[in-house]
Amino acid sequence: MASSARWSLGTAAAVDAPWPPEIEERYERLQKLGEGIFGRVYKARDRANNRIVAVKQLSGRSDGTFVQTGFLELAREVTSLHRCRSHPSIVRFRNVHAEKRAAVGDGSDDDGDSFIVMEYAGRMNLRVYMVSRGIHGMPFSEAEVRGIMRQLLAAVEASHHAGILHRDIKPENVVVDDATPMAAGGGRECSPLATSDAYRAPELFLGSADYDGRVDTWGIGCIMAELLAGTGAAFFEGKTAEDVFANMLGVVGARGIKDWLGPRQPGSGRRSAAEERARGCPETGRLRKVFPEKVLSQAGFEVLSGLLESSPKIRLTAAEALQKPWFNDQRTDDEGPRESPRRRGLLGVCFMSCATDD
Template sequence: MASAIVEEKDEPPEEKEPPEAKMGQVADAPPCAWPPAVAERYERLEKLGQGMFGDVYKARDRRRSGQLVAVKRLSGRTDDRFVHTGPLDFARQAMSLAACRGYPHVVRLVATYADASSRGDGDSFVVTKYAGPMNLRKYMMERRAQSQPFLEGEVRRAMRQLLSGAKHVHKAGIVHRDLVPENVIVDQRRRSAKMVYKIGGFGMSESAAAREGRGDDSALLASFGPYRAPEAFLGSRDYDGRVDTWALGCIMAELLVGDGKPFFYAELESEVFVKMQRVVGTKGITEWPGLQRLVGTRERELAQAAVRREQASGGYTSCLGKLFPAEKLSEAGFEVLSGLLEANPERRLTAAAALRKPWFRRQSRFFGGCCVVP
């Protein structure tokens, strides 16, 4: 039997999407059956995508005048497609979304359901307001296929929204730990045609309090390599929201390059770390005080950390400026990019600090003069 754990109060009906808007549909195996409590309330529409923990469908809320939602099923069992999601993983994701509720650049939690299977392997469900038809990865691929590179102004608007979302997530005491293009939802406003970006995919998120109590960061260490911060590569457990701003710096660089690949893409994890050092330099890593504190980590990771520390002493000098010359990115834009891709986490920009940079200020003229509007 499924029961709702969290549900928001009724809201005004959301504008219904026209039938022809089918972007982001993913063809796959026949959908798994939803438990009665979910199936009776939500009319399943097209599939939006799937990750390692389950699949996501667009649906209509029958109780709220057809409001569009996204229903994410978290698999209660391990099979050929999905990794098992236990009650603690489900609760962590639901609590993270609840803590971030109400901010425009984070997907909005509507309800959660747990299917109480007699075998103890029931699925769980996270329902959020429908945020858009595709993720940022698909949007970048479509732009590339249409030979439409991202202009600096577009990148600035995207990064302003993503950093604003990350700022709110961190203010709520949550570290996302998996900010990759697949976990950014993209939609287009019908009236202004401007793109809207929202952070989703909180499957690896965790509060600082929970992490301190559990002391297990295996999820972070297993996160997708090309977006993993240097301190995570080195096996450090001494990290904060700046692992997220590093990932956003990777996304910013990826938008600017526009070749369809992660900025630090490589076939092997070890190659990702080496490529990262060659681009941003090794000075930030070697000067990071936390490097000495890694001696206290578990033996299993000590050897790996030692090898990577030795790699870090190779003395690479940053070539980020050569990859993003003035004709590709303005000086103000480069200040943000280099601040996000700072290898020393203690000097890396937080989301709040990045948003205060001049790149995010717009010029406004009135009374014959000019003022800067943050």
């Protein structure tokens, strides 16, 4: 199960081990942006062109601090970035460097670290920004939520079209461009399986290995709920994964996932604890009570409930969600005219997960 990234924003880079000489020669390390189970992300200056970039250092060894990242993981991550390179809401790939493998005979079988250089989009993540807005009593308007959701869904749609599942959609993995007063930021860790509990789709709790891009749209639905709630906390919480699962089905309703499971067949064996919990949850949820019409219009609720549909078969895809009336051209004044997300400087989404086999 993926652990959450331990973001230590603003930490001085001097506390970390030196980079290899060939990397230090090219990049001036300015600031550590974040740290996850696979390595660290830094703000740096590319000496070759004086451009500010983000450098993700992936550990080539497993030392109790980081999970070892080998050539296959590096290739998948770079391929994912390259496939999505033209989308304005996905960070752009710049370069990749691999440290030389340890010399044979020195007693080490570890690979050297790898360095993925990306566009620098900001230094704080969406979670930090949501918490900051909550502390200062600045809730998100529905129009603001719609603008953010439009960009997130467009980015996910582009990645899915390229044959890539993100599989770890959560506010910590969304970078808010700091070129405007909306500045917030962060980095991203790659999940080896699929997202942390509070953003995990129901079918994943049930152990399904046959999932598609709708595990990502479920995560976007969770983010939408959090933006509307305005607390900065995860929308689906619980002390254990089982508690989170029961809580989410209690909110969104279990009818869809029960239909997806189908009736229990005679002789099918013992049901898992997760399936037992799903069967015992109420079919109808209370999502509309949590977000009444004074908080979210009917058109907006159609998107939210479609993204948080417990059945993966009928949950909205990113493309389907973007076709809903909520995203049409009749926008309120405070959302402003539609522009390129990069020119507006709102969000840059880091897609560095594994490519599918397509």
